[in-house]
Amino acid sequence: MDRQNSDDIMRFLDGMASSDDVLFGFLDEGNQSPEDFPDSGNLNGGEDTDDVDENSNCNSEENKAFWQEQEQLLQGTLYRTSSIETKIRQATKEALREVKSKGLHCVCRRPVAGGCRSCLRGEISRHLRDVACYDCVISKSKWRSSQDIPAGEHEYIEIVDRSDPKKGEMRVVIELSFRAEFEIAKGGEEYKRLISRLPEVYVGKTERLRSLIKILCIAGKKCLRDKKMHMGPWRKHKYMQAKWLRTCDRSSSLEAAMVSETTEPENWVPLVKPRVSMLNYDGSFSNGMGRSAAVTVV
Template sequence: MDRQSSDDIMRFLDGMASSDDVLFGFLDEGNQSPEDFNLNGGSDTDDVDGNGNCTSEENKVFWQEQEQLLQGTLYRTSSIETKIRQATKEALKQVKSKGLHCVCLRPVAGGCRSCLRDEISRHLRDVAGYDCVTSKSKWRSSQDIPAGEHEYIEIIDRSDSKKGEMRVVIELSFRAEFEIAKCGEDYKRLISRLPEVYVGKTDRLRSLIKILCIAGKKCLRDNKMHMGPWRKHKYMQAKWLGTCERSNSLGAAVSETTEPENWVPRAKPRVSMLNYDGLLGSLSTGIGRHAAVTVV
């Protein structure tokens, strides 16, 4: 897949130092939280009837509810998420101060998205001391969605023996994953509430995906735009909540079993149809790849 130049990465790092609240978008544990909304009920967002017409008042209520759901989810953040978020901020600042050097087979001056992800992962593992890996999710095509793959950072936290193992996902271009060209003002305003960098537990991520996919479907329907299969709920879930390969710079990996909602079984890896025109460019294949094991 093609990679953009270093300009987007440098703009991202330049904006990071002065706008942490906007970049990460979460409020720490202990802040007053809005009402806890129920996100578990209702049908799958891919099966919601999209033929109904809403009045102006109904539209207003819908978008207000979605914004409240989104803000309520972002408010609820645990102490371990806050610590990892702070460590990620420090890692980004370190990359900004040292500069990013691309080690891919076809290097990009100033670094690429893949090398940025690897450098952040290395810092979180070697400096901050977290069990941090680079995870690559892969899924095959089905009647509903095309095949694809996605790469992100993941931390396995085992600090709380009572709660057991917890997965924390780090997505460096989270907002860009949900942006829609020529979207309406209501959807644009909702997306602006998202953090640029997502650092959080998988159950929080699952709730955010559901909120955003419902909103995205309504946005496209109201604007009489085609809904690409890569925008469906199942496709977005597969990016972060499905079967993946985990690897780190030491070549070590850990196996675990996950059974995410609406998961599509893994098959031969193929390139995603989704074109990234967001902040950090597309993924690349670098010389820094190492051994990985499949998580089933």
């Protein structure tokens, strides 16, 4: 189970209260002109993106131009947010405020003082479903090992919006620790600056997420190559896509909470009705009157 120290949870909630713009990082419609950013629509397509030129000349001018381009693409992608995404983002802010005001109580089998990340997801999902009336669930992606990437699994919040019949269903992903998913401990200054532009909490449709993943994986590969560091398979484009963009199991946060609340203590031993077999039979059975009658085995 995905767990996080309670101190980190409190810092997360305190950061939400102090600066929504920093935490969510998105530019709502109308705040800036689209001409301020280059078109990032060409990033919506494409599959694997381990396509940074291995033989590119890493002189200072080219290096500077590369990082400027990635930052502009990132900003442009974050700008293009729809009205539906803006509404869900606002509802998520309200849900986080409610959790902070009431406090987070862990209902896991092994409770964590101050709450854990899994329970925080459950509370946010429950608020978005029961209060904001969205079709909101906790989704769990799970993928098998392949030649390129190892097996893994990931949980996040997902809303399916059907308010616009012309556009059909829209999947909106809510990732509470989005920036942390792309952080590199020994990353260069340019990469760290790019990552700092990311929202801590991602709330957006899957098409936008697909574009962000591509931008960040290209930047991550260049960062590691320039520092002559090995790129782990868990940082590859296919692996990051698998976390949010593959078919997932969707479950109600309420159901998940009920399972957690009714989970027995760790030292609980279930009462199992013993089976009768010729290997453990003691030569007697109950006759329904509370007495045992002898049985002759022949």
